[in-house]
Amino acid sequence: MKQGIPKQIKLFKFAFRSLIFSQTYKVKDLPRIRDLVSNQDSTVDVKLSFNLEYGRIPCIKGEIKLDLALTCQRCLDEVKLHLEPKFQLAFVQNEQQGEELDSSFEMILSTEDEFSTIEFITDEVLISIPMTPMHGYECVSYQNTQLINKQKRENPFAILEQLKTTKE
Numbered sequence: 001m002k003q004g005i006p007k008q009i010k011l012f013k014f015a016f017r018s019l020i021f022s023q024t025y026k027v028k029d030l031p032r033i034r035d036l037v038s039n040q041d042s043t044v045d046v047k048l049s050f051n052l053e054y055g056r057i058p059c060i061k062g063e064i065k066l067d068l069a070l071t072c073q074r075c076l077d078e079v080k081l082h083l084e085p086k087f088q089l090a091f092v093q094n095e096q097q098g099e100e101l102d103s104s105f106e107m108i109l110s111t112e113d114e115f116s117t118i119e120f121i122t123d124e125v126l127i128s129i130p131m132t133p134m135h136g137y138e139c140v141s142y143q144n145t146q147l148i149n150k151q152k153r154e155n156p157f158a159i160l161e162q163l164k165t166t167k168e
């Protein structure tokens with residue numbers, strides 16, 4: 001049976017019971033991400049399933065679906081990205097334990113048994129965001145002049161600011 005995701009992940013307990021959760025969040029619920037994007041009210045669908053491998057290694061298999069409106073690093077306009085990070089994590093106590101698992105698992109060396117769900121989801125989303133988000137087309141070649149004009153208009157004091165700093 002599917003149920004909403006608790007605020008705290010209790011790793012061993014959830015894995016022991018093979019629990020499956022799903023929940024829809026908003027982008028603004030994700031700390032560290034909400035300030036990077038302009039689509040705060042967009043939905044974030046999360047599915048997490050827990051299980052114990054070999055009866056003792058807790059694992060989380062997850063799938064997140066979301067859209068993020070980020071700033072294009074080429075033209076500085078908005079760029080919408082659809083992200084679907086999927087992950088299969090095994091929480092091992094030591095490296096030897098990890099050697100028993102097959103390579104489809106990403107190993108997390110951790111002794112922490114309880115952690116914040118929203119921080120965990122945020123981490124997985126952050127990893128999936130490209131380092132330099134950009135439009136899939138040559139956005140800057142024809143927007144170059146437009147962009148410079150726009151910047152001047154939005155920032156009328158930039159020039160004054162420059163003059164001030166040169167005087168000092």
Ligand SMILES: [Zn+2]
Nearest residue numbers: 072075135139
């Ligand atoms: Zn662009």
